[in-house]
Amino acid sequence: MTGSATFIHPGLIMIIGAVLVPLIPKGVAKKVYLLLLPALAYLSVMSMSEGNFWVIDFLGSELVMGRVDKLSLLFANIFTMAAFASLVYGLHVDEDGHHVASLIYPGSAIGAVFAGDYLTLLVFWEFMAFSSVFLILYGKTKKAYDAAYRYVLVHAFSGICLMGGILLHFGDTGSFAFNHVGALDMGTTLILIGFILNAAVPPLSAWLPDAYPEASVSGAVFLSAFTTKSAVYVLARGFSGTEILIVLGAIMAVYGVIFAVLENNMRRLLAYHIVSQVGFMVCGIGIGTQLAINGTTAHAFAHILYKGLLFMGAGAIIYMTGKRKLTEMGGLYKKMPITFILFMIGAFAIAAVPLTSGFVSKSMTISAAGESHLQFAWIMLTLASTGTFLSIALKIGYYAFFGKDAGLEAKDPPLNMLIGMAIPAFFCIFMGFYPQYLYRLLPFAIEYHPYTAEHVVASAQLLLFTGLAFWGFLKLAAPKNKLTLDTDWFYRLFGRFFLCFAHRVMLTIDEAVSNAYRTVLLKYSKLVAAESFVFDVKIIDGAVNGVASVVMGLGKIIRRLQTGQLQHYALVVLIGIVILFNILLFVL
Amino acid sequence: MNLEKIFGDPGLKRVYKVLFVIALIFFFCVGFFVEPHHIYFPWDRLPVFNAIFGLVGASIVIVFSKVVVQWFISKKEDYYDR
Known part of the structure; x- marks a missing residue:
């Protein structure tokens, strides 16, 4: 099916709409306009039918700007939803430049998702890198400027790898079409490196915990959603079943957790958890079975919501107290009760506590590892699950919100920030109670029942005994005023x-x-x-x-x-x- | 919203701890009565495997991270600024 009647590119709605932001008068009009764009994009995604749209003939090759199928629809769906919630959260921001970047960035991520060929993908890929860097620059500290500089260098490298790979691939096949890649050769390996760099696969992951914690309060929320998950999408599209990804993903999941346990900077801790969570998805892509790909996409969907929520919570604390380190917090549940409750919903969701979105999504990938009899992957992913509960729900929960009262003067953030947090918090619970909402969006129609007695009891045992271990090691697990080195050490020094x-x-x-x-x-x-x-x-x-x-x-x-x-x-x-x-x- | 009454009360804190211990024991015991659907790995036959994995796994993560890894890669906060 080729045509343009039923397809309006949601990414372009946001990108073109972003350009007009400075022209809209400040005040209510601008706020309404800012929310209208992702809302229109969401409606556009909802009204789409599957097929190839906006096919352009370019130098004898076909460029497809709108490849619509279940996989791209799921990612476009969550990207527009995340953009909407994040924009609500960032409505109080007074800088037009910030808003422009925070519309172009999700817009280009959506563009990358709908790209049916490598050239269109590359253009949106670069747009994504260069619009997101402004969200880091708006952190407006010396550290943010330095981190942004390193970030853009790393992503320029990713773009170069991708472009080199695309040209070699074109030389081999004579086509720019972006479909599942069979065997790895020079060209496709370079493309894979470009993709896994954006997915923050170690040792190419240090850019993420380096840059995200330095971004502006709402900028970090946007960053947590789009770059890594668009990389997950392209990996799922092009490289499902590539065995090396099982190992990389499994290592990545535990790697992120180990660093998160060490970390003191709250947003850096959360950034390491993006690495860990994307590890689940990369591992699922490597496994490549229908259940694994369903698990990966379901996890990406749920993850974007709860990770955005967690970054919103951390941002709210920074916005209200100016503190970034766990050692400087403590006792905040009394001062910021709504933030605390919403944050803990996200924390329980990421830890896959029953009746949250994490429970219905994460277990699919682990089950897929079990179904394929991959012991190493299963152990690593389950270990990462315990570490996730440990370092987010327990560590942040305890040291930021409970623990020793740091005596900070604080209150809950402005209403728009709370609403921004409430949207993903609602979906974290809604999907936990009603997983079919998520499952019917998945690329493959398969039966999966998360709420079996066996699964619930296994999860409860895992989480409760992780809690017991945390209780036992409360002193050792306490955050310290230290800086942890990562592979960015090589290029930073x-x-x-x-x-x-x-x-x-x-x-x-x-x-x-x-x-x-x-x-x-x-x-x-x-x-x-x-x-x-x-x-x-x-x-x-x-x-x-x-x-x-x-x-x-x-x-x-x-x-x-x-x-x-x-x-x-x-x-x-x-x-x-x-x-x-x-x-x-x-x-x- | 005052959560202090719910979480700050010393009496209630004791209740939470007791509830936590009861939950630990309950789910540990329930494991023996739940039949596993799939046996993918040998440990799937072990009713309390996940409890042991949670306790040992989390302890390993904490100790490995906070002792071994920290020893290698923890530096002073101004490491990059010097």
Whole structure:
């Protein structure tokens, strides 16, 4: 089915609409307009039918801007919903630039989701990278500026890998069509690297916990949703069943948790949990069975909501108290009760507590690992589940909201922020009670029943005994005022190594050369200069002066010959003729 | 909204702890009465496997992270600013 009658690109609604934001008068009109765009995009997604739309012929290749199927619809659905909730949360922001970035960024993520070919994907991919960096810059601290710079460099690298891969792939196949990739070759491997870089797969993951915690309060909420999940989408589309992803995803899930347990900065802790959660999805994509892909997409859907909610909660604390570190918080449940309740809904959802969205989504991937008899993946993912409950619900819950009262003056944030949080919180519980809402959106129609006695009891045992372990290690698990290194150490310190190299090595060489010049060359050239001076004065000047004085003397003599009387000249001529005549006579 | 009455009361705190312990014991015991649907791995036959996994797994995560990993990669907060 090809046509454009029933397809209005929801991504372009947001991108083009974003450009007009500065022209709308401030106040209610602007707020309504900001919410109207994702609402229209959502309606557009809801009214779509499956097929290929907006197919453009470009240099003999087909570009598809609107590939609509169940997979792209699910991601577009959640992206527009997340954009709406995040915009509600960020409505109090007074900067047009911030709003423009926070519309273009989700818009381009939606564009990437509907892209049916690599060129369209690449364009939206780059748009996504360069619009999201502004959300980090709006953090407006030195750290944010530095992190944004590193972020954009990493994503430029991802874009280059992707472009290189696309061109090689085009060379091999003669087509830009973006479909499932079979075997890995040079081109598709480069594409895969571009994708997993955006999915924050270790060791290419450090950009995420480096940049997200430095973003603006509402910027971080947007960031938590789109970049990694659009990468999950393209991986699910192109690389499902690629076995290396099982291992990478399983490691990633535990890696994120281990770092999260160490972390003190609240948003950095949550950022590590994005890595961990995306690990579940990457692992599911690697497994590649219908249940696994369903699990991955269901998890992405649920994750965007509860992770956005958690970032909103952390942002609310930063917005109201100015504190970012868990060691500086404590006792906040008394001061910010609504924030506390909403945050804990997100925390329970991410920990997959029964009756929350996490319970009905996360277990699918773990079940898929079980069904495929993948012991390593199953153990790692279950371990990551315990770590998730440990480091978010228990660690943040205890140290930020309970624990020792830090005596912070705080209250719940403005109404728009609370509504922004309430939207995903509602869906976290709604999907927990009514999983069919989520399941009917999934790409494959399969039967899955999360609420079996076995599953509920297993989850309850896992979570309760994790709680017991936390209770036992309460002192050891306490956050500390420390900074944890990650793989960004290599490129963050490259500049310092370069300076050190310049300072120690290059400067030493420079000084040695200067000294050699001073001691040898300079003296030598002074000597040569002195000798040249003597040569110049005595020989050159002497010769020039000598010639001049001879010429002057001759001139004086010759001057006497020039009497100015014609008779004398005639006499000389006559004498000359006589002499010549005599010579001629003698000669002849 | 005053949550202090619900969470701040020392008497109630004791009640929560007791409830927590009761829940631990309850779900530990219930495990013996639930028949597993699928046996994918050998441990699926063990009724209290998830309880043990939760306790041991979480302890490993805490100790590994807070002792081993911390020793390698924890630095002072101004590490990158120096």
